[in-house]
Amino acid sequence: xxxxxxxxxxxxxxxxxxxxxxxxxxxxxxxxxxxxxxxxxxxxxxxxxxxxxxxxxxxxxxxxxxxxxxxxxxxxxxxxxxxxxxxxxxxxxxxxxxxxxxxxxxxxxxxxxxxxxxxxxxxxxxxxxxxxxxxxxxxxxxxxxxxxxxxxxxxxxxxxxxxxxxxxxxxxxxxxxxxxxxxxxxxxxxxxxxxxxxxxxxxxxxxxxxxxxxxxxxxxxxxxxxxxxxxxxxxxxxxxxxxxxxxxxxxxxxxxxxxxxxxxxxxxxxxxxxxxxxxxxxxxxxxxxxxxxxxxxxxxxxxxxxxxxxxxx
Amino acid sequence: xxxxxxxxxxxxxxxxxxxxxxxxxxxxxxxxxxxxxxxxxxxxxxxxxxxxxxxxxxxxxxxxxxxxxxxxxxxxxxxxxxxxxxxxxxxxxxxxxxxxxxxxxxxxxxxxxxxxxxxxxxxxxxxxxxxxxxxxxxxxxxxxxxxxxxxxxxxxxxxxxxxxxxxxxxxxxxxxxxxxxxxxx
Numbered sequence: 171x172x173x174x175x176x177x178x179x180x181x182x183x184x185x186x187x188x189x190x191x192x193x194x195x196x197x198x199x200x201x202x203x204x205x206x207x208x209x210x211x212x213x214x215x216x217x218x219x220x221x222x223x224x225x226x227x228x229x230x231x232x233x234x235x236x237x238x239x240x241x242x243x244x245x246x247x248x249x250x251x252x253x254x255x256x257x258x259x260x261x262x263x264x265x266x267x268x269x270x271x272x273x274x275x276x277x278x279x280x281x282x283x284x285x286x287x288x289x290x291x292x293x294x295x296x297x298x299x300x301x302x303x304x305x306x307x308x309x310x311x312x313x314x315x316x317x318x319x320x321x322x323x324x325x326x327x328x329x330x331x332x333x334x335x336x337x338x339x340x341x342x343x344x345x346x347x348x349x350x351x352x353x354x355x356x357x358x359x360x361x362x363x364x365x366x367x368x369x370x371x372x373x374x375x376x377x378x379x380x381x382x383x384x385x386x387x388x389x390x391x392x393x394x395x396x397x398x399x400x401x402x403x404x405x406x407x408x409x410x411x412x413x414x415x416x417x418x419x420x421x422x423x424x425x426x427x428x429x430x431x432x433x434x435x436x437x438x439x440x441x442x443x444x445x446x447x448x449x450x451x452x453x454x455x456x457x458x459x460x461x462x463x464x465x466x467x468x469x470x471x472x473x474x475x476x477x478x479x480x481x482x483x
Numbered sequence: 484x485x486x487x488x489x490x491x492x493x494x495x496x497x498x499x500x501x502x503x504x505x506x507x508x509x510x511x512x513x514x515x516x517x518x519x520x521x522x523x524x525x526x527x528x529x530x531x532x533x534x535x536x537x538x539x540x541x542x543x544x545x546x547x548x549x550x551x552x553x554x555x556x557x558x559x560x561x562x563x564x565x566x567x568x569x570x571x572x573x574x575x576x577x578x579x580x581x582x583x584x585x586x587x588x589x590x591x592x593x594x595x596x597x598x599x600x601x602x603x604x605x606x607x608x609x610x611x612x613x614x615x616x617x618x619x620x621x622x623x624x625x626x627x628x629x630x631x632x633x634x635x636x637x638x639x640x641x642x643x644x645x646x647x648x649x650x651x652x653x654x655x656x657x658x659x660x661x662x663x664x665x666x667x668x
Contacts (some may be wrong), residue, residue, distance in 0.1 A: 205571065206572075
């Protein structure tokens with residue numbers, strides 16, 4: 171029972187809107203929750219009077235599962251909603267949908283939405299705490315937090331560490347949130363991928379671009395490999411997946427040929443044989459499964475810290 | 484708030500710790516099924532001191548020791564302006580069938596102890612739980628909780644504040660009582 175701390179924000183809309191201190195506070199808290207989820211009884215009663223709605227207007231398996239587990243391990247009441255089975259299909263607006271759900275006395279909203287900025291819009295119209303679980307190609311803050319947390323666990327403080335993000339940077343909300351988060355923690359970030367999948371003005375964020383995968387891997391301490399998001403590509407950006415795999419796929423041989431040990435990460439789901447070969451994904455370089463475990467701890471920390479800013483009833 | 488008045492000086496303070504350790508040894512004699520658990524953060528300091536005394540006085544060195552953080556179990560979560568910072572919980576053993584000696588520095592409303600007992604349940608079913616506190620503020624309880632081993636008893640009004648200081652942290656072993664000035668009441 172000591173030093174009282176608080177996040178600087180009421181919502182987690184994106185890494186862009188939080189401070190470095192917030193990130194450290196989330197990490198500190200997540201460390202404690204990681205201990206909780208490794209106990210035989212993986213549950214604490216902190217949020218027993220809080221109701222959380224998970225609104226997923228876009229498909230998700232692991233993020234939804236991870237949030238739901240985090241909520242249940244904090245003893246919150248949980249309601250789930252996915253657009254495929256809802257009145258959104260009948261033409262209801264986002265604000266109406268959410269206001270209807272909030273009238274049932276929901277305290278916090280975890281939302282994934284295909285439109286970038288949907289959370290920001292919502293945060294100006296409703297009272298509940300909003301957590302962004304992915305908005306289009308914009309941000310996916312909890313993923314970036316768990317990535318940085320996992321890196322820190324493996325290689326220590328991130329200041330001046332070199333992180334390479336490989337793959338479909340243009341369509342990736344994970345890439346953008348990662349860039350914001352890693353830079354706030356003082357790391358150096360480069361991206362690597364085919365020119366058609368690198369956004370034009372990336373230099374404005376202070377990020378360098380490397381088109382040669384081998385050079386990029388040689389430079390970095392950690393490689394965060396992203397999935398090719400075919401579902402977001404309305405036109406063809408790459409000739410074929412096979413060609414992509416040949417130039418930007420990482421396999422064990424490539425890793426063994428490097429002068430140093432690097433850490434390999436992937437936010438999932440992996441397309442085995444495309445961006446990562448099976449022998450690389452399952453090698454000792456990879457911390458992919460630790461990322462998933464840390465995901466629950468990070469989400470518990472975010473929910474806990476935001477809920478505590480709500481004040482009494 | 485006035486400057487603190489020392490109500491337990493270093494010498495009697497250490498005698499009190501010594502007495503508590505002997506009382507605990509008197510109850511348990513054999514410590515193989517006993518575990519000593521301190522409540523984060525100030526309770527852990529007291530627990531470590533008592534553990535050393537108990538080991539020394541009973542000549543038993545393998546006493547199980549743990550640290551318990553109760554932040555996530557507190558019932559005043561969200562009624563506070565700002566959240567409390569959590570500390571580490573370090574209990575890497577099951578409490579099933581163990582005799583738990585739970586230690587906190589000041590017993591006041593009883594809410595911390597209540598939260599601690601819910602937290603302990605998540606680590607297994609202890610056969611017994613006993614409570615040790617260095618300072619018992621007996622007239623300020625909110626819940627029907629009482630300590631089994633008490634260092635000193637302090638009768639004070641609700642607005643007062645009791646602080647336990649430690650030699651290796653604050654420079655001297657002592658207990659201080661802070662009372663508000665008359666016009667502030």
